[in-house]
Amino acid sequence: MIAIIDYGAGNLKNVKHALTLLNIDSYITGNPRELTQADGIILPGVGAFGEAMKRLREQGFVDEIVSQVNDGKPLLGICLGMQLLFDKSYEHGEHDGLGLIDGEIVRFSSREKVPHMGWNQLRLKQTTPLNDRVQDGDYVYFVHSYYARAKDENDILHETTYGDTFTSAVKRDHVMGMQYHPEKSSRVGMQLLKNFGEMVR
Amino acid sequence: MLAKRIVPCLDVQDGRVVKGKKFADIQDVADPVELGKRYSELGADELVFYDITASHEKRNIFLDVVERVAEEVHIPFTVGGGIRSVDDFRAVLNAGADKVSVNSAAVHNPSLIDEASVRFGNQCVVLSIDAKEENGEWYVFVKGGRENTGRTLLEWAIEGEKRGAGEIVLNVMDTDGVKEGYRSDVMAMLSERVNIPVVASGGAGKSEHFLDVLTQGQADAALAASVFHFNEIDITELKHYLYNHELPIRLG
Numbered sequence: 001m002i003a004i005i006d007y008g009a010g011n012l013k014n015v016k017h018a019l020t021l022l023n024i025d026s027y028i029t030g031n032p033r034e035l036t037q038a039d040g041i042i043l044p045g046v047g048a049f050g051e052a053m054k055r056l057r058e059q060g061f062v063d064e065i066v067s068q069v070n071d072g073k074p075l076l077g078i079c080l081g082m083q084l085l086f087d088k089s090y091e092h093g094e095h096d097g098l099g100l101i102d103g104e105i106v107r108f109s110s111r112e113k114v115p116h117m118g119w120n121q122l123r124l125k126q127t128t129p130l131n132d133r134v135q136d137g138d139y140v141y142f143v144h145s146y147y148a149r150a151k152d153e154n155d156i157l158h159e160t161t162y163g164d165t166f167t168s169a170v171k172r173d174h175v176m177g178m179q180y181h182p183e184k185s186s187r188v189g190m191q192l193l194k195n196f197g198e199m200v201r
Numbered sequence: 202m203l204a205k206r207i208v209p210c211l212d213v214q215d216g217r218v219v220k221g222k223k224f225a226d227i228q229d230v231a232d233p234v235e236l237g238k239r240y241s242e243l244g245a246d247e248l249v250f251y252d253i254t255a256s257h258e259k260r261n262i263f264l265d266v267v268e269r270v271a272e273e274v275h276i277p278f279t280v281g282g283g284i285r286s287v288d289d290f291r292a293v294l295n296a297g298a299d300k301v302s303v304n305s306a307a308v309h310n311p312s313l314i315d316e317a318s319v320r321f322g323n324q325c326v327v328l329s330i331d332a333k334e335e336n337g338e339w340y341v342f343v344k345g346g347r348e349n350t351g352r353t354l355l356e357w358a359i360e361g362e363k364r365g366a367g368e369i370v371l372n373v374m375d376t377d378g379v380k381e382g383y384r385s386d387v388m389a390m391l392s393e394r395v396n397i398p399v400v401a402s403g404g405a406g407k408s409e410h411f412l413d414v415l416t417q418g419q420a421d422a423a424l425a426a427s428v429f430h431f432n433e434i435d436i437t438e439l440k441h442y443l444y445n446h447e448l449p450i451r452l453g
Contacts, residue, residue, distance in 0.1 A: 014297055017272045047322055113396050115324050115367055118421065119204040119246055119451045139204055139451040141277055143299075143324040162203055184277045184299065186241065187453070 002026040002200060003038035005065075005081075007045075007055040015044050015078065018183040018190060024197040032064035040200030041065065041073060045080030049089040049105060049146070052080055053097065062098065069100060074174040074200050082170065082177030083148055091146050100175045102151035103167070112163035115145045120180075122158040122188075126171055130157065130195045138188045140180040142168075148179060174199075202449040205415045206246035206422035207440060208400065209429045211236060213282075214253050216262040218430070234269045240429065241276045243436040246451060248274065249302070249424060252282030264296045271297020279327055285310075290317045294325065302327035302370060305343040308350055308357070311364060318365025323397075328366035330357060332387070333374040339387055346374040354387070355394055362395050369395060370424065372402040380406030380428065385418030392419035400424050408434060408442045415448060 002019060004012050006028050019026045026042070027034075035041055043065070045052055056062050069075050077085045086097045089105035097105070108114045119139040124131050147166040150156050157176065158169035169178045176196065182189035211233050212219045218231045237248050250270065252263045260283070267280055280293045281302035290301050301321075307313050307328060318326045331342045332354045339354035350357075358369055371391055373384045383404040392399045398421040401414045405425035414420045428434040444450040 011294060011297060014271055017297075018275060021275075046324075113398055113421070115397075116203070117324060117368065117398050118206055121202060121204075143277075145323070181277075184275060186276050190275060 001038055002040045002042055002197070003035050004028045004042045004044060005035075005056075005061060006030040007052065007059055007061060011046070012044055015042060015183045018193055019197070022190065022194050022197060024193070024200075030059060032060045035064055035068050035073075038073070040196070041068060041075045043075065043077040043081035043084060045078065045084065047080060049080065049083060049091040049097070050093060050095040052084060053095055056084070065098060066100070069175055072174060074196070075100070075176065076196050077177035078183070079144065079179060079181055082179050083146065085170065085175060085177045086148055086150075089146065101148075101155055101170050101172055101177065103149050103155070104151075105146050105148055107146050109163055115143055116147075116162045117143045119185075120160050120162060120168075122160060122168060125153075125156045125159055128157070128171060129199060130171060130176065130192065132195050132198075133191050134188060134195075140168075140178075140182065140185040140188055140192075142180045144179060148177075203421075204246065204449045204451045205420075205443065206400075207244070207411070207436060207443075208247045208249060208422050208424040209240045209245050209436070210249040210251060210402070210424050210426045212251050212253050212426065213263060213266060215259055216266055219253065233266050234273055236430075237270050237274045237278070240436060241274050244440050244452065245276065245436055247276060247422070248278040250278060250280050250298075252280070254283070257283075264292060267293055267296035267298055281327070281329060286313070287316050287320055290321060290325075294321060298325075300325045300327050300368070302329045304329040304331065307361070308341060308343055308352070311360065314361055314364040314366050318367070323365050323367035326366050327368045327370060327400075328358070328361040329370040329372065330354060330361075331372050331374055334387075339390075342374060354391065358391055358395055362397050366397065368398045368400060370400040370402055373404060376404030377402070378427070379404060382406065382410040383414035383418060383420075383423070385414045385420075388414055388418030388420050392421075398422065405434070408439050411439060412443060412446055412448070415443065416446075 157171040160168035279300040280298040401420035
C-alpha cells in the first residue's frame with residue numbers, strides 16, 4: 001500500500017490512476033499520521049519550492065516524512081517532490097528542503113527555452129531493480145524550469161542533458177526521486193512506477 | 202536530447218470527436234478517450250482536446266471526457282475551448298488536464314495569462330494564437346479568423362510570454378485545412394523571438410510538411426488533426442520518417 005501525500009500542490013489523481021492501472025494499491029492523504037500504515041510513500045508536486053515546503057511544514061509532514069524514511073520506508077518524490085528531497089533551492093529566493101539528498105536546485109541557464117518541456121532521454125547511472133527494463137536513451141516527459149544538482153555522484157540514478165547535464169533522477173538507498181513525470185511517460189514511466197511498486201512490496 | 206513532438210488534436214463536440222467540417226457529409230464521430238488511447242499507443246507525444254460544444258450547459262460532458270482521458274491515457278494532454286477564467290482553468294486541471302490553452306479570452310483579457318500562471322504555474326498555460334497575413338504583416342485574429350484584432354503576432358506572442366505563458370501554439374489561418382504545408386517562415390520568425398516552446402498548427406498534409414516545420418520552421422512540436430483522423434498519415438510511420446531524417450524523435 002502506497003501513500004500519496006496531498007499538501008495542496010497539483011493533481012494527485014494522475015499518479016493514483018497510473019498505480020491503479022498497475023494493480024498497485026494506493027491512497028491519497030493529507031494527514032501525516034496516515035503515513036505510518038503505508039509500505040511506501042510518494043511525494044508528488046507541481047508549483048513553487050518555497051510554497052510547497054511551507055505547506056508541508058504547516059501540515060506537519062516534514063518531520064513525519066523524515067521519521068518514516070529513517071525507519072526504512074521507501075520514498076519516491078516526483079517532479080517538485082524530487083526537488084524537495086534536496087538540501088536547498090534557489091527558486092524565488094533561497095529555501096531549505098527536506099535534506100534527504102545532498103545538493104541544490106538551480107535554474108536552467110537562459111541559453112535554452114525554459115521551461116524544459118517535452119520528452120527527453122535518460123542516461124542510467126546505477127544498477128538497481130528500479131531500472132529494470134529501462135534503457136539508456138529511453139524518453140520520459142519533463143516539465144520544469146529548475147533542476148537538481150546532486151552533490152554526491154553516487155546518488156544519481158538518471159542524468160539528462162538540456163543545455164546543461166542535470167540529475168533527472170536520484171536514488172540513495174530507499175530515498176528516490178524523479179524530475180520527470182513517470183505517470184505521463186507512457187511505457188517507460190509505467191515501468192519505472194511498476195519497479196518502485198515492486199520495491200515497496 | 203529533447204525530442205520534437207507530434208501532437209494530434211481532437212475536436213470534441215457533445216462528448217464525441219468531430220472529424221472536421223469539410224467532411225460534414227460523413228460526420229463520422231468517435232469516442233475521444235478511445236481515439237486518444239489509440240494515438241498514444243501509436244506514439245503520439247501529447248494530445249490536445251478542444252471543446253467546440255456550443256452550449257455552456259454541456260460543459261460537464263466535456264469535463265467527464267477530460268476525467269476519463271486522465272484515467273486511461275498516460276501521456277500529457279492539453280485542453281482548450283471555452284476557457285475564460287481562472288475557475289475554468291481550475292475545473293479542467295482538477296479533471297486531470299496537464300495544460301490549458303487560451304485564445305480569444307486572453308486577447309480580450311490578457312491578465313488571465315498572469316493570473317493563471319501565478320496560480321497554476323507557467324507550464325500549464327498555453328497561449329494559442331490564430332494569425333493571418335495582411336499586407337505583409339502578421340496579425341492576431343479572433344472569432345474563428347473573422348475579426349482582425351489589429352495586434353501583430355510578434356507583439357502579442359512576446360507579451361504573452363512576459364505575462365507567463367509557458368508555450369505558444371501558432372495556428373496559421375490561411376493554411377489551416379488546406380494540407381499544403383505549414384508556414385515555416387512565420388514559425389521560424391516567431392521561434393526566434395520567444396524563449397518558450399512553439400507549436401506549429403495549420404497545414405499538415407504529408408510527412409514532408411512535418412519535417413519542414415520542425416527543421417526550417419524551428420518549431421518544437423507540430424500539431425495536426427484530420428491527417429491523423431483519416432489515416433492519411435500514420436503516426437508511427439511519420440515518427441520513423443522524421444527519425445530517419447535525423448530529428449530527435451521518441452520511438453516506442
